[in-house]
Amino acid sequence: MNHKLLTTRLDEQLVRGAVELETTQYGVLPHRLPAWARAQTNDGQLAMAEAQPSGVRLAFRTAATEIELDVLPTKVAYAGAPAMPDGLYDLLVDGRLTAQASAPGGNVLTIDLATGSADLTPGSPTTVTFAELPEGDKNVEIWLPHRERTELVALRTNAPVEPQPDHGRKIWLHHGSSISHGSNADSPTATWPALAAARGNVELVNLGFGGGALLDPFTARTMRDLPADLISVKIGINLVNSDLMRQRAFGPAVHGFLDTIRDGHPDTPLLVVSAIYCPIHEDTPGPGAPDFRDGKVSFRATGDPTEPGKLTLTYIREALAEITAIRAKTDPNLGYLDGRDLYGEADFAVHPLPDQLHPDSATHRLIADRFASHPFLTTQPA
Template sequence: MSTWITTPIDGWLLRGAVALENTQHGVLPHRLPAWARAQSTDGQLAMAEAQPSGVRLVFRTSATAIELDVLPTKVLYAGAPTSPHGVYDLLVDGGLMAQAHATGGNVLTIDMAAGTTAFEPGLPTTVAFTALPPGEKEIEIWLPHRERTELVALRTDALIEPPAGAGKPVWLHHGSSISHGSNADSPTQIWPALAAQQGGVELINLGFGGGALLDPFTARTMRDLEADLISVKLGINVVNADLMRQRAFGPAVHGFLDTIREGHPTTPLLVISSIYCPIHENTPGPCVPEFVDGKVQFKATGDPDEPGKLTLSWIRDELAELTASRAKDDANLYYLDGRELYGEQEFAVRPLPDQLHPDNATHHAMAARFADLAFGDQGAFGGR
């Protein structure tokens, strides 16, 4: 029988988390700090930022067995099929070696039609990885990107220590549910994680499902975080939430970028517009879900003839013009049309399964495109 060594879970073990909250059971990683969370009453954002997309435990060890006690919160949608369990990806020296999932835990049921939620508390459970290769190695455990995860205890059959060597450049990214991970199969399969691996950088992922809304507290969070490279992917959420009108959008983007620049005046900053999404190219929000044969499909319901409403086509033109104007005085500001990551041709081959979010294969394709366009020699991040 193994002799287990328990290591307290604190900041040195975690990458990709902005803050840790002490809970009844352990610690909860957050991707927004407490002061920012206090400035929003939006339940969707609260749920999204507490889902640890891009958050991972990283350490060196000669252990051949690892146990992680967790308390997951499963999200169910009334009228929809049960979602699969969140996946834990274990990497050894950078390569995916094993996957696991946590059963049990809390259950949050959301009724989108009625606008109500129901919460059923559960108990912690254990995620185990065994038969790891002997010898010293670097371990990464990527937490489920769409499953709130309280970390209760970490046990190994050998001592652990911080990774050796100098850290990689830090890439700070903000975006919508697509950056959060949407329909990716596991946390290392989301396009920002794949792109970070290909670009040789450390990811801090502030992709929030439904939450890329130009919130000032998100910009201030980005301003205050250490980063060597920064990107913001904007457009889809302000359209599908029907959040603002044309008069407000440009000044809001300027203010968002101004705030980031207060803390990062010369850091390479890449503004990315939305990928191709037919339902919102020329039709504004709001966007509403419908269940068709037990599967969710999204539909744009806005009136294209209503003055001032936002569409993706309009926003791309606005972002291109806005960044070009600012770049005259900001040599480190860049723009990337999101359709270069996924455009009409890609949609014809791999359509968006629910009309809004890409599938796992498309996450891989987008990551490869982004790595080439952003991290390539001629890209915004190529000269780091």
């Protein structure tokens, strides 16, 4: 490779899908929640998830055929479980997946799911390399690994880089759980929101947080303040498997979350989406718990279905349908989508959830195809 490369500053002009860039010892760290919101919670799970750059990508125009990206990844390992493969960096040229690479080394955060403890083993920055790219001017996107916190250290190319021009695409702002975050998808452009965004030709801002779709007021305020032409919120599974609230609190919390979004986006198309089919929590409440039998991580529901007031997916879907129907009487731009229309009981028989909770890449594609065919993405005026 030619090492006489140009270095380009990494900033908001080149980084898309992030809410904020934090300056660090090594470079910049993309965040999907702003600093003021992060300061309002001490939840380590959410802190980890929002700094994992699902949907975050570098976007620029260049004639470069050689690209080097220095990064400091933080990889997650689970005590007692097999090591996870390194995350992938997806490089797109003019919208087409052209190359993939991973970043060896970096930090390792080891989490004990049984106790909730976490231990960080520090590492060093490393380089992701892409070579022999097509000649000529082109739009390049590098999507960052959706499950690896990634500090961006330096970008080097063998031709100048400039920000991509405005393509006039609508901004789709989405919030959801680990399934929206990307769960078991093979790569960052294989998550269902990324696939649906590509199908719908929209700019994705993905606020899908593993374990973090909990109707937090600071998340609603973040969405209120971000630019958006389309907004969707996927509600249900984390409220059940965290056993966070009871039925009495659920309805007012949903109304409050939607009210806050509407404070900043009174007329923007807003779609409320309930959970996809998940047998362990359809009628059994949380908390959910990890299961390490057979050397694999799986999940089970541990709640008591007879305990009054507990949340289940069946209850939440019925409540969300009722809430959105009431609100839609005065909010014509509000819609509801039953998550089982994206992935239902019949789909589970063909594409079971490998760990009883998260879909695999094939199921992400199935969900994306169905979501992209929904009027939310297909019938919006230009």
